[in-house]
Amino acid sequence: MAREAGLSPAAVSRHLNGTLELPEPTRKRIEAAVRRLAYRPNPHARRLSLGRSDTITLIVPDIANPFFATLAATVERAAFERGMIVQLHATSNVEARELAVLQLAADHRSDGVVFCTNRKPGPDVAEAIAALPRAVIVDEGVPGARAPQVFADNAQGGYLAGRHLARWQHRKIAYLGGDPALMSTRLRAEGLERGLREESGGAEVGVRILSGRHDVASGRALAAELLDAGGEETAIFVGSDELAIGVIETLRARGVRIPQDMSLVSFDGARALHLYDPPITAVRQPARQLGERAVELLLDGDWDDPALPDRVEYLPVELIERASVAAPNLARRARADHANQTDRGD
Numbered sequence: 001m002a003r004e005a006g007l008s009p010a011a012v013s014r015h016l017n018g019t020l021e022l023p024e025p026t027r028k029r030i031e032a033a034v035r036r037l038a039y040r041p042n043p044h045a046r047r048l049s050l051g052r053s054d055t056i057t058l059i060v061p062d063i064a065n066p067f068f069a070t071l072a073a074t075v076e077r078a079a080f081e082r083g084m085i086v087q088l089h090a091t092s093n094v095e096a097r098e099l100a101v102l103q104l105a106a107d108h109r110s111d112g113v114v115f116c117t118n119r120k121p122g123p124d125v126a127e128a129i130a131a132l133p134r135a136v137i138v139d140e141g142v143p144g145a146r147a148p149q150v151f152a153d154n155a156q157g158g159y160l161a162g163r164h165l166a167r168w169q170h171r172k173i174a175y176l177g178g179d180p181a182l183m184s185t186r187l188r189a190e191g192l193e194r195g196l197r198e199e200s201g202g203a204e205v206g207v208r209i210l211s212g213r214h215d216v217a218s219g220r221a222l223a224a225e226l227l228d229a230g231g232e233e234t235a236i237f238v239g240s241d242e243l244a245i246g247v248i249e250t251l252r253a254r255g256v257r258i259p260q261d262m263s264l265v266s267f268d269g270a271r272a273l274h275l276y277d278p279p280i281t282a283v284r285q286p287a288r289q290l291g292e293r294a295v296e297l298l299l300d301g302d303w304d305d306p307a308l309p310d311r312v313e314y315l316p317v318e319l320i321e322r323a324s325v326a327a328p329n330l331a332r333r334a335r336a337d338h339a340n341q342t343d344r345g346d
Contacts, residue, residue, distance in 0.1 A: 055085045056298065057105040057113045061093045065242065067270035067287050068116060071138070074291030075114055082299060084111065093119045102128040112298035114138055114291075115147075118214050120181040134303060136294045141183040146309040148297050150290055153314040154187035154267075155194075157283040160319040161237045161265045162195025164281070169327050170235040170263060171196075171205045176222040176247060177239030180211045185239060188267060192237050208233055212243070219246020227254055234328035235263035241271040244280065259326035269320060279322035286315045 056079050060068040076086045087110070091097040098121065105113050112134040117125075119140075126144035129135050137149040158175075165173055175192055177185040193207045210225055212218030219238065223246065226233065238244040244266035248258070256262050258278060266273060269284030293315065301308055 054083065055087055055108070055110050056295070057101070057108075057110040058086050058088050058116075059098065059101050059113065060088070060090055060116045061118050063088070063090045065270070067241070067268055067285065070270060070287040071116065071291045074288045075295055078292050078295040082295070084299070091117070093117060095122060095125060098125050099128055102132070106132060112136070114294045114298065115142070116140065117142070118178060118182070118184075120179060130309075134298055134301075136297045138290050138294050139184075148301065148308055148311040148313075150293050150297065150313045150315065151184075152285040152290065152317050154184045154317075155191035156314075157267050157285075157317040158188040158191025158193075158237070159195035160191075160317070161267070161283055162192040162197075163199040164195075164319055164321070165235045165237070165263060165265065165325065166196050166199030166205075168235075168263065168325050171200060171203055172208075172232040173206070173235045173237055174208045174210065174226050174231070174233040175237045175239070176210050176212070176219065176226070176243055178211065178214045178243075180209070185211065188237075188239055206232075214240040215242050216246040216249075219243035219248075220250045221246070223247040223250035224254075227251075227256065233262075235265070235325070238264065238266045241266050241268040241273065241282070244268075244273070245271070248276070248280075259324050260329050263325040263328075265325060274320075274322060276324075278324050280324045281322045282320050284318050284320050286317065289315050 056075070058072055058075050060072060062068055063072060072086075072088055076088075079086045087105075089097075089101040091101060098117065102113065102115075102125070106128075113129070113132055113136070115129055115135055115137050116139045121142050123144055126142050129137065129142060129145040129147050132147075135147040137145060137147050139151060141149060141151070162173070173192065173196060175189050177188060179185060189207065189209055193205075196205045196207065208226070208231060210222045212222050219242065222243070223236075226236070227250070236247060238247055244264070247264065251258060251262060251264075258264050264280060266280055266282045267285070269282040270287060273280035273282050293313065297311075
């Protein structure tokens, strides 16, 4: 283009960018060259030359998961309203993929990264996030990463579930959750036990914790493990809707009725749990609010404030009461215990 117009590349570039006024004959030479070469400016290259890309990189573990799908849709909509484009990447919780996408965002000068995972990342991921000019961590903590973090109030969610089950006279509860190393797993279990104890008025209570992954297969396996143990639990609090589906499948296969034989509460509320039979009580995460707040922090946060990377925000959750919780079926359990003792010859 510059050679065709007989000018320096810098002069042509500045003229096309509107930052340089040229004499009319010179402008006409450039315009003629543009027509002859059918030249079209590259907006992406122009934005990069100005130090921005007008893109946000969104990293999630699984786009098929309704929670992350809702979060992604919200981030995309909020970004679009601000004239930004979202580049979405699903990592399947593989650290090598997380690192590759973080490096890609850095190489392409993404204007910001929203990072989500539901595993405990290693220090390399934390370092890659900290090295980015702007990044917000959502849903699950990344130990060692210096970036603003926005979470659902996991402890409050467990607390609401514990109090609700205690009001229905449940005293022994199983918590089936994700990896025990995850912040969310720990906080939900702690909140569950606190709510159970507070609402039980000094009665003896107990929480059995079984851990796996946030997927349907783990839900099946953990429910089978719980039933095979033959404990006194009369209710289950499940750490995600994905786990809940597997739990429901196993309970039905074993002839355990919800809620007559086992009450059930799920944490997430992203799936259509109201369509199940019975409809499932759930602690609903604010998926849309999490996405909106992440974009707000990313684009409106004071990134010159040295305290911003240490900010941690917890958004409120709500308990949606449905028909999957009832009083423990103590008579049926007593008959089962008597039958077991008879079989053993006690």
